[in-house]
């Protein structure tokens with residue numbers, strides 16, 4: 135297979151939550167593969183985002199967007215469309231938060247915040263991205279949702295029942311959105327709107343489920359990061375850079391026959407049971 139299959143040269147990507155952590159790693163990975171990258175975030179990006187243009191010769195932009203606000207998200211997309219001439223091939227709705235509270239103490243307010251960012255923010259980012267991809271006729275549409283290992287298993291010593299639920303929602307919305315978009319752009323099934331029917335177009339939707347990653351999200355739990363090492367097969371927690379390769383793969387034509395799938399990137403943690411422990 136030609137290595138060009140992994141190239142994102144000439145494509146445009148949007149990453150939410152791209153200012154730091156996994157989102158920043160996704161942004162850098164996509165740029166290294168050749169894509170122009172815009173990010174939506176509440177906070178200004180770290181230095182490693184600012185050097186992308188120099189490092190990889192692609193275009194970047196940062197937009198101050200709150201993905202939990204319909205208005206902010208809509209405004210962000212409008213600015214991004216204007217600045218990038220409506221180009222969009224890859225979208226990674228990565229912005230997410232966690233709340234560490236016992237199940238028996240969770241409040242509606244806490245849960246609402248999680249849902250509005252981790253579920254509504256992801257869903258409507260994907261929806262707006264898909265609309266833009268349909269409108270611009272990209273042949274290489276790829277949406278990479280960010281779920282979590284915790285949508286597959288309960289993690290020892292973590293009080294994150296509501297977070298796990300939101301990540302389960304992301305993982306299960308993935309095949310349903312993938313199917314609808316495939317039908318929408320396909321010749322095989324009558325499209326929802328004849329006007330957008332385009333047999334040449336492909337928009338795939340997959341998700342990544344990271345395991346334990348060393349970011350600001352997990353930084354408050356150094357003792358857990360230490361303990362989690364032993365739950366992986368390779369004896370270490372992930373760095374954000376460990377997430378780059380799977381994202382580039384799903385964004386690229388190398389994964390052209392994959393849609394509606396979840397890739398677990400967890401150092402084998404979900405496949406490993408320690409009977410001694």
Ligand code: NAD
Pocket residue numbers: 150151152153154155156157174175176177199200201202228229230231251255280281282283343344345346347348349350351352
């Ligand atoms: P992080 O806290 O380092 O980064 C999250 C980013 O999202 C930040 O830049 C933050 O400002 C941004 N953000 C938060 N709320 C936002 C909003 N309303 N609008 C726009 N941006 C917003 O966390 P991370 O570990 O890099 O997590 C990134 C994603 O990966 C999240 O969806 C998280 O659930 C997922 N994930 C992380 C881990 C892990 O172990 N760190 C494991 C599995 C999944």
